[in-house]
Amino acid sequence: MSELKNLLANNRAWATRVERERPGFFSGLTHQQRPKYLWIGCSDSRVPANEIIGLMPGEVFVHRNIANLVVHSDLNCLSVIDFAVNELKIQDIIVCGHYGCGGVTAALAPSAGRVFDHWIRHVRDIAKFYRSEIEIESSLDAQSRKLCELNVAVQVVHVRESPILQTPSARGVTVHGWIYDLADGLLRDLTPMIDSVRALAPNATVR
Numbered sequence: 001m002s003e004l005k006n007l008l009a010n011n012r013a014w015a016t017r018v019e020r021e022r023p024g025f026f027s028g029l030t031h032q033q034r035p036k037y038l039w040i041g042c043s044d045s046r047v048p049a050n051e052i053i054g055l056m057p058g059e060v061f062v063h064r065n066i067a068n069l070v071v072h073s074d075l076n077c078l079s080v081i082d083f084a085v086n087e088l089k090i091q092d093i094i095v096c097g098h099y100g101c102g103g104v105t106a107a108l109a110p111s112a113g114r115v116f117d118h119w120i121r122h123v124r125d126i127a128k129f130y131r132s133e134i135e136i137e138s139s140l141d142a143q144s145r146k147l148c149e150l151n152v153a154v155q156v157v158h159v160r161e162s163p164i165l166q167t168p169s170a171r172g173v174t175v176h177g178w179i180y181d182l183a184d185g186l187l188r189d190l191t192p193m194i195d196s197v198r199a200l201a202p203n204a205t206v207r
């Protein structure tokens with residue numbers, strides 16, 4: 001319980017500091033939010049969206065789940081994309097994965113029959129589809145890194161192909177694929193990888 005009290009104390013200190021540095025910051029956010037970006041990332045505690053891209057509350061709309069998946073039937077994620085595009089008028093969507101992702105690495109191991117395994121079945125499907133690209137990597141770590149990259153690329157394609165992005169109101173929306181390295185705290189743009197996935201998946205109708 002004392003640890004939770006610490007969290008509340010941390011919050012008071014943070015709010016005080018922000019208000020001191022930027023008077024009126026919180027009252028300015030109470031009536032509306034105008035984030036310029038939608039971030040779709042992993043739930044992993046080491047990859048907090050706002051912190052790693054240096055943005056304050058109000059500047060990035062966030063959806064996170066294990067392994068940063070965009071599943072065609074996931075109404076949670078799809079609702080976030082819909083709201084971002086049609087209400088917030090966001091023009092840039094970032095799908096961000098990370099190396100060392102537990103959800104992705106677990107997809108390279110046998111299923112333990114947990115609920116979690118149902119979720120990462122989506123990643124297993126990617127691992128199967130791109131098996132030859134993954135198996136040329138010699139170590140499990142390298143295979144996991146490759147699958148982390150492929151997973152981002154496929155999720156980017158899923159966003160681009162979603163019906164929401166086919167509507168006129170989504171014209172001009174750009175979907176980016178990034179990956180974060182826990183080892184150095186840096187983001188990398190995976191655009192070349194995404195272009196190769198497009199070639200590997202000829203049935204994909206992406207733009």
Ligand SMILES: [Zn+2]
Binds near residue numbers: 066100102104
């Ligand atoms: Zn992860």
